[in-house]
Amino acid sequence: MLTCKQIAELAAVYAEGQLDLVERLRFQVHLGLCANCRTWVRQLQATARALGKLPEPELPKELEAELLRRFEGWKAKQ
Amino acid sequence: MARLKAGDRAAFTALVGRHGGALLRLATTFLRDRSVAEEVVQDTWLAALDGLDGFEGRASLRTWLFSILANRARNRAVREGRSLPFSALGETVDGPAVDPSRFRPDGHWIETHAGWSEEDPERLAAGAETRAAIEAAIAALPDAMRAVVTLRDVEGLAAEEICNLLGLSLTNQRVLLHRARCRLRQALAELQQGAR
Numbered sequence: 431m432l433t434c435k436q437i438a439e440l441a442a443v444y445a446e447g448q449l450d451l452v453e454r455l456r457f458q459v460h461l462g463l464c465a466n467c468r469t470w471v472r473q474l475q476a477t478a479r480a481l482g483k484l485p486e487p488e489l490p491k492e493l494e495a496e497l498l499r500r501f502e503g504w505k506a507k508q
Numbered sequence: 509m510a511r512l513k514a515g516d517r518a519a520f521t522a523l524v525g526r527h528g529g530a531l532l533r534l535a536t537t538f539l540r541d542r543s544v545a546e547e548v549v550q551d552t553w554l555a556a557l558d559g560l561d562g563f564e565g566r567a568s569l570r571t572w573l574f575s576i577l578a579n580r581a582r583n584r585a586v587r588e589g590r591s592l593p594f595s596a597l598g599e600t601v602d603g604p605a606v607d608p609s610r611f612r613p614d615g616h617w618i619e620t621h622a623g624w625s626e627e628d629p630e631r632l633a634a635g636a637e638t639r640a641a642i643e644a645a646i647a648a649l650p651d652a653m654r655a656v657v658t659l660r661d662v663e664g665l666a667a668e669e670i671c672n673l674l675g676l677s678l679t680n681q682r683v684l685l686h687r688a689r690c691r692l693r694q695a696l697a698e699l700q701q702g703a704r
Contacts, residue, residue: 433611433614433615433616434611434615434616434617435604435606435608435611435615435616436615438604438605438606438611438690439604439605439606441686442605442682442683442685442686442689443682446667446682466616466617466620466621467617469621469622469623470617470621470693472627473621473624473627473693473696473697474689474690474693476624476627476628476629476632477629477632477642477689477692477693477696478661478689479629479661480629480630480632480633480638480642481633481642481646481657481661481662481692482629482633482661482662482664483629483630483632483633483634484633484639484642484643484662485633486529486530486533487529487532487533488529489524489525489528489529489532490546493528493532493546493549493550494524494528496550497520497524497528497549497550497553498517498520498521498524500550500553500554501517501520501553501557502517504515504554504557504558505515505517508515
């Protein structure tokens with residue numbers, strides 16, 4: 431059976447569906463039997479998904495104003 | 509696009525509103541110096557305006573802007589003789605994602621991972637404390653990991669796009685991403701433990 435240490439390394443390959451059938455089954459068997467790894471993998475996934483929900487930073491007003499100024503310069507050259 | 513090419517200020521403002529924040533975030537990922545990052549963002553927008561005809565619509569507009577920004581950041585860093593996250597990206601990445609000292613000799617975890625009081629991604633990102641912990645942990649990541657996890661998980665780019673953007677192999681991209689995620693999960697776990 432795979433160890434927790436191996437699960438921790440293989441989790442990324444597993445998540446991308448890159449494990450072959452036998453390895454995938456071994457991974458799933460371990461997760462089925464090991465609550466500790468189930469929690470760890472679940473939290474790893476929650477963390478990755480949370481990153482995608484972070485609010486986008488706002489552009490500072492000065493930078494936005496500078497961009498518009500440079501846009502006008504670009505337009506004048508067209 | 510046609511309006512932009514015609515010099516429509518409102519079209520440009522809308523575009524900056526849509527992608528400006530993400531470009532700045534990526535620039536500060538590549539170049540830690542905030543003022544240099546802002547300059548590179550400005551250069552990126554001008555280069556994008558000059559190169560509008562070169563946008564073929566194969567990638568999303570944002571990915572196209574990101575690629576311009578990555579090139580500009582790379583050139584800027586080379587010109588100034590700075591080290592850049594990219595410098596580490598071509599190297600082979602090895603070693604374990606999780607610190608080996610966290611496992612017993614038989615390969616089992618030493619610690620028991622407790623469930624978190626909050627594991628919902630949306631609420632983790634929205635909670636002031638958890639969001640601050642995530643952002644601080646991202647900022648503390650080594651450059652290459654920070655660049656990969658920002659592009660993949662924060663911006664949602666595909667692995668192949670990231671490899672093109674950063675000049676990485678798929679394997680290295682995956683290893684860097686996994687390590688980054690492990691560290692960020694650990695930061696959140698420590699926050700939860702501290703709250704107990």
